[in-house]
Structure formats: C-alpha cells, structure tokens
Amino acid sequence: xxxxxxxxxNVSKRFGPNEVLRDVNLSVSEGEFVAIVGYSGSGxxxxxxxxxxxxxxxxxxxxxxxxxxxxxxxxxxxxxxNYSLLxxxxxxxxxxxxxxxxxxxxxxxxxxxxxAKNIALVNLSAAAGxxxxxxxxxxxxxxxVARALAMDPKILLLDEPLSxxxxxxxxxxxxxxxxxxxxxxxxxxxxxxxxxEGILLADRIIPLSAGPGATLGPAVAVEISRPRDRKLLNxxxxxxxxxxxxxxxLLGPGGRRAVKVSRLLVxxxxxxxxxxxxxxxxxxxxRAREVHREEMNIGL
Amino acid sequence: xxxxxxxxxxxxxxxxxxxxAVIVRDFDLRIARSEFVSLIGHSGCxxxxxxxxxxxxxxxxxxxxxxxxxxxxxxxxxxxxxxxSPCLLxxxxxxxxxxLxxxxxxxxxxxxxxxxxxxxxxxxxxxxxxxxxxxxxxxQGMRQRVGIARAFALSPKMLLLDEPFGxxxxITRFxxxxxxxxxxxxxxxxxxxxxxxxxxxxFLSDRIVMMTNGPAAEVGDILEVKFPxxxxxxxxxxxxxxxxxxxHLMNFLEVRAHRPDPVVAVAPTPAPQPxxxxxxxxx
Numbered sequence: 001x002x003x004x005x006x007x008x009x010n011v012s013k014r015f016g017p018n019e020v021l022r023d024v025n026l027s028v029s030e031g032e033f034v035a036i037v038g039y040s041g042s043g044x045x046x047x048x049x050x051x052x053x054x055x056x057x058x059x060x061x062x063x064x065x066x067x068x069x070x071x072x073x074x075x076x077x078x079x080x081x082n083y084s085l086l087x088x089x090x091x092x093x094x095x096x097x098x099x100x101x102x103x104x105x106x107x108x109x110x111x112x113x114x115x116a117k118n119i120a121l122v123n124l125s126a127a128a129g130x131x132x133x134x135x136x137x138x139x140x141x142x143x144x145v146a147r148a149l150a151m152d153p154k155i156l157l158l159d160e161p162l163s164x165x166x167x168x169x170x171x172x173x174x175x176x177x178x179x180x181x182x183x184x185x186x187x188x189x190x191x192x193x194x195x196x197e198g199i200l201l202a203d204r205i206i207p208l209s210a211g212p213g214a215t216l217g218p219a220v221a222v223e224i225s226r227p228r229d230r231k232l233l234n235x236x237x238x239x240x241x242x243x244x245x246x247x248x249x250l251l252g253p254g255g256r257r258a259v260k261v262s263r264l265l266v267x268x269x270x271x272x273x274x275x276x277x278x279x280x281x282x283x284x285x286x287r288a289r290e291v292h293r294e295e296m297n298i299g300l
Numbered sequence: 301x302x303x304x305x306x307x308x309x310x311x312x313x314x315x316x317x318x319x320x321a322v323i324v325r326d327f328d329l330r331i332a333r334s335e336f337v338s339l340i341g342h343s344g345c346x347x348x349x350x351x352x353x354x355x356x357x358x359x360x361x362x363x364x365x366x367x368x369x370x371x372x373x374x375x376x377x378x379x380x381x382x383x384x385s386p387c388l389l390x391x392x393x394x395x396x397x398x399x400l401x402x403x404x405x406x407x408x409x410x411x412x413x414x415x416x417x418x419x420x421x422x423x424x425x426x427x428x429x430x431x432x433x434x435x436x437x438x439x440q441g442m443r444q445r446v447g448i449a450r451a452f453a454l455s456p457k458m459l460l461l462d463e464p465f466g467x468x469x470x471i472t473r474f475x476x477x478x479x480x481x482x483x484x485x486x487x488x489x490x491x492x493x494x495x496x497x498x499x500x501x502x503f504l505s506d507r508i509v510m511m512t513n514g515p516a517a518e519v520g521d522i523l524e525v526k527f528p529x530x531x532x533x534x535x536x537x538x539x540x541x542x543x544x545x546x547x548h549l550m551n552f553l554e555v556r557a558h559r560p561d562p563v564v565a566v567a568p569t570p571a572p573q574p575x576x577x578x579x580x581x582x583x
Contacts (some may be wrong), residue, residue, distance in 0.1 A: 039471050041439065163469065193469040231554065234547055244537045251474055251533055263428060267420040268413040272405040272455050275377060285409040295302075 003066075005030040005187055006051065006155055011060035013046055020046045022213040024060070026206070028155075028189060033181055035190045035198035036216070037246060038208030039255075044191045045081075047208070048159040051189070052078045064154070074102040077148030081160040083140040085132040085147075091119060092128045095147045102151045118150040122176065138169035142176070149180070155187040163193065171230065174200055178227065195246050199239060200228055207246050209255045217249045303330035304368060304490050305354075305458055311362035312349050322516040323349050326363070329509065329519075334488035338501040340549065341511035341520075347494045348462055354492060355381050355460050368457050377405045380451030380489075384463045386443045388435040394446045395431040398422060398453050405454050421449040424486075425479050441472040445479060452483050461493035465500065477503055478533065485530045498549045502527075503536055510552045521552055 004027035011024040020043040028034050038044050049055040053072040062069045095115045122142040162170045198205040207217040233239045249255045270285040312324040324346045339347040352358040356375035365372040388397045398418045422431040425445040465473040501508045508523040
C-alpha cells in the first residue's frame with residue numbers, strides 16, 4: 001500500500017464536557033475512496049471539520065501528505081450537507097468566488113473558462129445564471145460539488161452530501177459522484193449514514209461508533225469491480241458479506257452506546273376498557289387472565 | 301384457523317371531475333392472530349389507502365372489515381397506529397403524549413396502573429431518561445420511539461404501521477426496527493405495516509403482500525417469510541433464504557409492480573386471483 005495521503009493519528013476532540021471523538025486513527029492513500037458510515041450525532045461532521053481545518057484536535061495529529069494541517073485550505077474541498085451556497089450569488093458567481101480566491105494570478109478569461117468548465121462537469125450549464133433559491137436540492141448539491149472541484153483540491157471531503165435528498169435524486173447524484181471519481185481520480189472521503197451508498201461508491205468502508213467518544217471501527221474493503229450496478233449488487237455475495245460486517249459492527253456492542261441500565265418495571269396485566277360497551281364505567285379493569293375467547297356454533 | 305382480521309373486497313373510489321377514480325379495488329386479505337403482514341409497493345400504489353381504511357381514518361367505498369369478530373366502522377383504540385411522522389402534540393411531554401390515549405382506554409384502571417403502563421412502554425423503547433421531555437427536545441428517532449410506545453401502550457388488538465421509519469436515516473431505521481421487534485417479542489400484536497423498504501419488510505414480517513402500481517392497485521404476489529423468531533439482525537442477514545427473498549422483492553418492485561402499459565390502468569382490471577387460493581395462504 002502506498003504512503004498514506006491523509007493520516008489521522010489518535011485524534012480526540014471534546015466540546016466542553018462532551019467528548020465527541022476519541023482516538024480516531026485513519027489513513028487514506030492517494031486516489032482512494034473511503035466511506036465513513038455512522039449514526040447521526042456521532043461526530044461525523046466534527047471529523048470532517050477536523051480534516052478541513054475548521055477545527056483543531058485537542059490531541060493527536062491530522063496529516064496531509066506528511067505535514068500537519070494548520071487551517072482550512074484549497075487543497076481540501078468540502079461539500080456540506082446543507083450546500084452552504086451564498087443565496088445572493090448565481091451558480092457561476094458562487095463558483096467564481098472559490099476560483100478567484102484560489103487562482104488570483106490567472107487572467108480573468110481563464111478564470112471564467114475554468115468556472116464554466118466545472119459547471120459543465122456537473123451538468124448545470126443551463127442553470128449557470130440562476131440563484132440557489134431557484135434550484136432544487138439536487139442541483140444545489142451539484143453546485144457545491146462543482147465549487148469544491150473548481151479549487152482542484154487534493155482531497156474531496158463529502159459530508160453527507162446526499163442525506164437531504166429524495167431517493168431518486170440521491171441515486172442520480174451517486175452515479176454522478178462515481179463518474180467524477182472515475183474521471184478525476186481524486187482522493188475522496190465520503191461521510192454517510194447509508195451503508196448501501198458506501199458499498200456502491202467506496203473502496204473501503206469504515207464504521208464510526210456512536211458517541212460520546214466515537215471512534216472508527218474495523219475497515220471493510222469493498223472489492224466489487226466497477227462500475228457497480230445498484231440493481232446487480234444484490235446478486236453479489238460480497239455485497240451481503242460487507243453489509244453484514246458493517247451493520248454488525250454498528251448495531252453490535254462495539255458500535256452502539258454501551259449504556260446498560262436495569263430498571264424494575266411493572267406492567268399491569270390488564271385489558272383496555274371496551275369503550276363501545278353499553279355498560280360504561282366498570283368498577284375495575286379486566287385482568288388479562290380473566291378474558292377468554294370462546295368460539296361456538298349457533299343454531300343447527 | 302379462522303382469520304383474526306379480515307379485509308373483504310375493500311374498495312376505495314374517489315370522485316373526480318373526470319369520473320370516479322378507483323384507487324383500491326376488491327382488496328382481500330386475511331391475517332391470522334399474532335401475524336405480522338407487510339404491504340410493499342411503490343408510492344402512490346394505494347397501500348397507505350388500504351391502511352387508513354383499516355385504521356378507520358378513510359371510509360370504504362365498498363367491502364367490509366372484521367377484527368376479532370367485530371366489524372370495523374370507524375377509528376377506535378382497538379387499532380394502534382404508528383404514523384410516518386410521529387404526530388406528537390408539541391406542547392405535551394413524551395409521557396403526556398402517551399398518557400393521552402392510556403387515560404381513555406384504561407379508564408377503570410387506577411392512576412398507579414396507568415402510570416406503570418406508560419412508564420413501562422416508554423422505558424422499553426429506550427426513553428427511560430427522556431420521558432418528561434417535549435418533542436422539540438427529542439431527535440426524530442426518539443420521537444418515533446414515542447410513537448411506537450404510544451401505539452403499544454393502548455394494548456390494541458391490531459397494530460397499523462404506515463411507513464413507520466420512512467423519514468429516518470438508514471442506521472436509525474435499523475435501530476428502531478429492533479426496538480419494534482423487542483416489543484413485538486413480548487407482545488405479539490397482529491400487525492399490518494406499509495413500507496417500501498425491502499430489508500424492513502423481510503426483517504419484521506411473516507408475510508409480505510406485494511402491490512402493483514395504482515390506480516386500482518391489487519395484490520401482485522405474496523411472499524412467506526419464515527425466518528425463525530425471535531429474530532436477530534445478524535442471523536436474518538446471514539440466513540440462506542435472505543438473498544433469494546430480497547431478490548424476489550426487488551425484482552417485483554423493479555419490474556412487475558410497473559404495469560407494462562399505462563393504458564391497462566384505464567381498461568377494466570383483470571379478475572383478482574381466486575379467493576380460495578389466497579385464503580389457503582392465510583390459513
């Protein structure tokens with residue numbers, strides 16, 4: 001295996017008294033597509049923010065190409081779940097914002113061309129002059145992807161990019177992500193809560209246990225040949241094995257909050273009152289044991 | 301064995317300016333006591349209409365329904381419904397939301413017994429520490445847990461679940477399916493669930509009724525799911541039949557649920573399969 005491109009070493013993060021991530025170790029090699037699957041609220045976004053440089057770890061290191069991350073930078077493109085587009089700018093202007101900032105030395109014509117090229121990459125050329133409010137959720141997310149790609153980042157961080165979309169749009173955009181991966185060969189880290197999405201897209205799936213103190217579980221390699229067909233996956237033995245393994249970890253003792261409390265509870269063995277009864281207000285409820293159901297033949 | 305719940309030729313027709321629109325036509329289903337039946341099909345195929353007719357929330361245009369030897373004519377506490385969105389009253393706590401129905405149904409019980417019932421179900425669904433919080437303070441998954449507790453706490457004769465986990469993310473969905481199974485293990489209430497999630501149907505059901513696309517939806521196929529109970533997720537996923545059954549369902553949804561020609565929907569629908577045959581399956 002190649003030298004790790006992105007590496008997290010014993011990264012921990014807490015917000016006040018709440019420990020979010022504990023001892024997270026991750027290494028992603030160049031050109032690899034890794035999916036991290038976890039519960040909502042388990043710290044997936046915190047993990048992305050740490051890699052993006054929007055947060056600093058309390059302990060441990062985040063290394064990109066062997067050097068520590070000091071803050072956010074254009075070498076890491078982030079796609080957020082809520083799109084994060086500027087509502088008063090058009091699609092082209094939103095992307096131009098990133099391009100102008102990253103390549104201030106380029107002549108204006110080249111920058112414009114670069115923006116147009118990236119809009120075309122996500123099939124949005126027809127909507128380049130529209131504002132976010134005029135776009136559907138799926139289109140907004142395409143803009144966010146184009147904006148991230150326009151910076152030509154070394155790694156693409158996708159933070160639940162498809163969670164807010166309906167199933168049909170999600171499937172279309174999954175195909176789109178797969179196509180972009182194939183064309184650009186970029187290193188991609190996808191955060192998701194859908195195991196099937198991970199199996200469809202990633203080279204490796206790593207489950208993130210539930211918080212507090214979430215940590216990464218054992219990685220599962222997805223060795224299904226590409227392109228992967230959503231419909232044919234079900235017929236593949238690997239698919240079911242991977243699914244079992246990832247879900248087994250997440251739903252098992254390792255992946256779940258291990259809070260075990262025992263409580264003494266009483267469940268009265270009584271039957272609900274018959275609200276249709278002609279004689280309301282029985283003095284006491286019927287016990288389950290008192291109720292018998294008899295079947296008999298009448299007449300004949 | 302006679303059916304515990306019986307839907308006989310239930311039909312739903314909505315009047316429209318273009319003439320009556322048949323949503324469900326002559327839908328037959330017999331459910332045995334403690335059986336868990338799922339209706340699976342694409343959205344708009346009328347499966348939710350069937351469920352709301354059984355719940356008494358939508359009137360019948362034809363046919364009749366019997367539950368535990370009584371004809372169903374309207375909504376009632378003998379059927380507990382879990383909706384897609386939990387529909388909790390936002391100004392009441394989780395406890396008070398459950399108490400609302402329990403107070404009606406366990407009128408003759410003592411206040412202590414009612415409290416025990418409410419606390420029991422809320423604790424079993426995993427809300428032991430959060431039962432006095434209001435819906436706004438709970439995550440969507442937790443709110444749906446309240447919805448499940450509320451339905452079970454009424455000790456209904458039948459449980460009706462309308463895409464109960466459709467709005468949740470996939471892992472929370474798996475988690476809540478286990479919560480549901482845990483309660484089910486203790487009290488096997490006859491259940492009818494509407495879903496379009498193949499894994500969900502396989503994990504929970506004894507029988508899966510596949511519906512063709514509407515209008516005038518009908519039963520396309522029935523699948524028996526014979527995984528041993530109580531079910532554990534890992535065992536179900538590893539069961540030798542799992543893949544075959546999943547494939548069968550997915551294949552139905554991919555291909556057969558769609559009518560080959562939309563004109564068919566307007567033409568008179570072909571006769572439903574003979575009743576005797578379906579009754580045999582139910583028995």
